[in-house]
Amino acid sequence: MKNDIKQKSILLFEKKGFSETSIQDIVETLGVTKGTFYYYFTSKEQLLMDIHVSYIDDLLERQETVRLNQLSNRKKLEELIALLIIDIANHGPSGKVFFREMRHLCEDNAREVKRKREKFRKNLEAIISEGIAQNEFKKELEPGIIAFAILGVTNWSYQWFNPSGEISADRLARVYSDLIFNGIV
Template sequence: MKDRIKEQSIIFFEKKGFSETSIQDIVEALNVTKGTFYYYYSSKEQLLMDIHKEYIDDLLQRQQKIIDSGESQKSKLKGIIHLLISDIARNGDSGKVFFREMRHLTYDNATEIKKRREQFRLSIEEVIRQGAENGEFRKQLQPDMTALAILGMTNWTYQWFNTAGELTAAELAEQYSSIVLDGINTRNEG
C-alpha cells in the first residue's frame, strides 16, 4: 500500500503540483481512508521527502556502479549521461516531481536532499578531474563548471523529452555524450 500511495501521489504531484494535491485526492484515487495514508506517512511533506530520497538514492547507487566499473573516465562520463537520460525516460513523472517540487520540502529535508544531489555532482567532477589528469580530457577543463554544464543539459531534459518522439533515450544520450566528449566543432571529424 505504501508503494501505491507513493505512485498515486507522483501522478498527482506531476499533473497538479504538490500544493494543489490534497491527501483527500490521493486516498480517493486509491479508494482508501485517510487513516491508511497516515499509517504510512505522517504528512504530505513526509511523502514528498520519501519520493525525493528514493529518487536520488537510486541514482547515487547506479552512479556508483558506473564509477566502480573500472572503465575509462570517458566511458564512465558517458555512462552517467546515459544513466540520467534513461532515468528521465523511464521515470519521467518522478523526475518532474524531483526537479520541480523540492521547494515544498522543509529546510532540513531540503538540505538533506541537496547534500545527496551535491554528492552526485561531486562524483561527476571527480570523473572529469581524473580524466584530465590521465590525459583523457583537456587539462584546462574546470571539473566543477563542466559537471554543472552536464547536469544542466541532462536534467533539463525532463521538461521536453518525449519517449514516443523522434529520438529514443539512448539516441539522445549518445547525442549529449557526443556534445560533451567531442564538442560541436568540425575539427574532431574524420
C-alpha cells in the same frame, strides 16, 4: 500500499503540482481512507521527502556502480549521461516531481536532498578530474563547471523529452555525449 501511495502521488504531483494535490485527492485516487495514508506517512511533506530520497538514493547507487567499473573516465561519463537520460525516460513523472517540487520540502529535508544531489555532482566532478589527470580530457577544463554543465543539459531534459517521440533515450544520450565531448564545431 506504501508504494501504491507513492506512485499515485507522483502522478498527481506531476499533473496538479504538490500544492494543488490534497491528501484527499491521493486517497480518493486509491480508494482508501485518510487513515491508510497516515499509517504510512505523517504528512504530505513526508511523502514528498520519501519520493525525493528514493529518487536520489537510487541515482547515487547506480552512479556508484558506474564509478567502480574498470572503464575509462570518458566511458564512465558516457554511461552516467545515459543513466540520467534513460532515468527520465523510465521514471519521467518521478524526475519531474524531484526537480520541480523540492521547493516544498522543509528546510532540513531540503538540505538533506541537496547534500545528496551535491554528492552526485561531486562524484561526476571527480571522474572529470581523474580524466584530466590521466590525460583523457583537456588539461584546461574546470571539472566543477563541466559537472554542472553535464547535469544542466541532462536534467533539463525532463521538461521536454518525450520517450515516445521521434528520438529514443539512447539516441538522446549519444547526442548529448557527442556534444559534451566534441562540441558543435
